[in-house]
Amino acid sequence: DAGVTQSPTHLIKTRGQHVTLRCSPISGHKSVSWYQQVLGQGPQFIFQYYEKEERGRGNFPDRFSARQFPNYSSELNVNALLLGDSALYLCASSWTADQPQHFGDGTRLSIL
Amino acid sequence: QQQVKQSPQSLIVQKGGIPIINCAYENTAFDYFPWYQQFPGKGPALLIAIRPDVSEKKEGRFTISFNKSAKQFSLHIMDSQPGDSATYFCAASNTASKLTFGTGTRLQVTL
Numbered sequence: 001d002a003g004v005t006q007s008p009t010h011l012i013k014t015r016g017q018h019v020t021l022r023c024s025p026i027s028g029h030k031s032v033s034w035y036q037q038v039l040g041q042g043p044q045f046i047f048q049y050y051e052k053e054e055r056g057r058g059n060f061p062d063r064f065s066a067r068q069f070p071n072y073s074s075e076l077n078v079n080a081l082l083l084g085d086s087a088l089y090l091c092a093s094s095w096t097a098d099q100p101q102h103f104g105d106g107t108r109l110s111i112l
Numbered sequence: 113q114q115q116v117k118q119s120p121q122s123l124i125v126q127k128g129g130i131p132i133i134n135c136a137y138e139n140t141a142f143d144y145f146p147w148y149q150q151f152p153g154k155g156p157a158l159l160i161a162i163r164p165d166v167s168e169k170k171e172g173r174f175t176i177s178f179n180k181s182a183k184q185f186s187l188h189i190m191d192s193q194p195g196d197s198a199t200y201f202c203a204a205s206n207t208a209s210k211l212t213f214g215t216g217t218r219l220q221v222t223l
Contacts, residue, residue, distance in 0.1 A: 004155070033209055042118075042201050042213030043156065054212045090155050098207035100146065103155035 002027070004104030006092050012110045013081050021076040021107045025093030031055070033072040033101060034066055049074055050097040078109075084092040086111045116204050125192055126222055133187045133217045140183070142204040146211070147176065147187045150199045152196035158160025159200075159206075160187075192221045 005024045013019050025032050031050040033042035045058040049068035065077045072093075078085055088108050092101035117136045125131045135145075143164055157172035162169045162176040162185065169176045173190040189196055199218050201213040 027172075031209065035211075040216075042116075042215050043211070045210050045212070046208055058210075075222065092155075092209075094209060096211055100158055100208045102149075102158060105153070105155045112188060 004091055006089075006091050006104040006107050007075050008107060009069075009105070010108045010110075012019060012112060014112050015019060015081055017081050018077065018079045018104055019081060021078075021091075023074045023091030023093075024050075025075070026096075026102060027076070027080060029093035029095055030072050031094045031097045031099070032068055032072065033092045033094075034074070034076045035090040035092065036060075037090055037106070037110050038090065039087070046076070052077055055097050072105070081111050083111050087108065113196050116202060116212050118202050118217060120165045120217060121215070122218040122220075124220045127193060129192050130220075131189050131192055131196075131219055133200055133202070133219075134184065135186065135204075135214050136182075136184045137204045137206070139206070139212075141206045141220075144205045144208050145176070145178065146203050146208075147174070148203065148213075149200045150201065154202060158185065158189060159164070161175060169205075178218075189219075190220075194221045197221050 033048040034046040037043040047066040048056040052068045068074045088106040090106045092103045146161035147159045150156045175188040178185045202214040
């Protein structure tokens with residue numbers, strides 16, 4: 001069975017641009033969460049969605065937004081990119097909102 | 113406070129040794145404590161998790177010890193192998209999602 005898949009794997013943007021990252025959960029999983037992992041640090045929680053509704057939001061500015069589609073896939077959008085947004089963006093899925101999470105391999109975002 | 117403090121930052125052990133990684137948390141509402149293993153270029157993979165109603169949980173060569181009164185938990189890796197060389201993260205949550213991660217421990221197992 002396929003795990004969590006994320007696209008693209010790598011992305012280079014410049015300051016001020018916006019970006020859309022995509023995530024497909026494990027088949028049957030209805031919850032998707034997004035995390036930001038800066039080099040050398042642990043992942044930081046950004047958003048959780050369950051059944052297309054936002055279930056939680058971490059301490060990130062409004063430039064970050066997300067949504068979940070009827071097929072449970074998800075998009076993370078970041079506007080007005082800053083150099084500090086350079087990170088590995090991880091998507092995790094789980095059966096429900098309070099079940100163990102399984103991570104994809106992430107999208108490496110570099111801001112020039 | 114939402115922090116999870118993890119130590120050591122890095123660890124080198126010989127093959128067959130038992131590396132121990134420690135974490136401490138502050139939020140008493142946390143009731144789910146997983147450990148993740150991450151290899152370079154990969155996402156974190158769930159290794160083992162514990163809830164505070166037990167003091168120890170073992171899965172294969174991985175053991176979590178949990179001390180609720182001290183708000184600490186640790187990961188032991190028995191009979192460590194070079195293939196265990198990776199970065200290990202502890203995490204905590206009051207559900208199994210919205211995880212608060214530690215800063216990671218880079219483990220190197222030498223021959």
